[in-house]
Amino acid sequence: MRHLKSTKKFKRNRAERKHLWIDLCQALIIHGKIVTFTARAKWFRGKVERMITYCKRNPENEVAALRLLRRHFPEDISKKLYREIAPKYKDISGGYTSIHKLSQVYNQEEKSLVTFSEVA
Numbered sequence: 001m002r003h004l005k006s007t008k009k010f011k012r013n014r015a016e017r018k019h020l021w022i023d024l025c026q027a028l029i030i031h032g033k034i035v036t037f038t039a040r041a042k043w044f045r046g047k048v049e050r051m052i053t054y055c056k057r058n059p060e061n062e063v064a065a066l067r068l069l070r071r072h073f074p075e076d077i078s079k080k081l082y083r084e085i086a087p088k089y090k091d092i093s094g095g096y097t098s099i100h101k102l103s104q105v106y107n108q109e110e111k112s113l114v115t116f117s118e119v120a
Contacts, residue, residue: 055086
């Protein structure tokens with residue numbers, strides 16, 4: 001039984017899952033929006049938001065924040081996340097991404113559009 005199992009496997013081992021969320025995060029940071037399956041979108045949403053929170057936590061210490069991001073992303077993507085995306089959300093605590101379902105029919109290739117939330 002799968003009681004209290006918190007992660008989704010997606011029929012991948014641990015290393016493949018790690019590369020999957022890193023690739024999805026990089027695509028979202030570069031393009032601003034991506035289309036993926038709904039389950040994947042919900043799964044990696046928290047990971048993207050955690051990276052933005054890392055950037056917000058260290059606004060005056062750029063080196064520390066970039067070191068945290070460099071563990072997962074290349075330097076150009078880390079700098080874009082720290083210098084362009086994270087400052088937009090400095091007054092917001094969470095909810096940096098939004099997921100929009102593309103298909104109205106249940107269980108028909110449930111694709112979703114993932115974008116960064118608009119700041120008012």
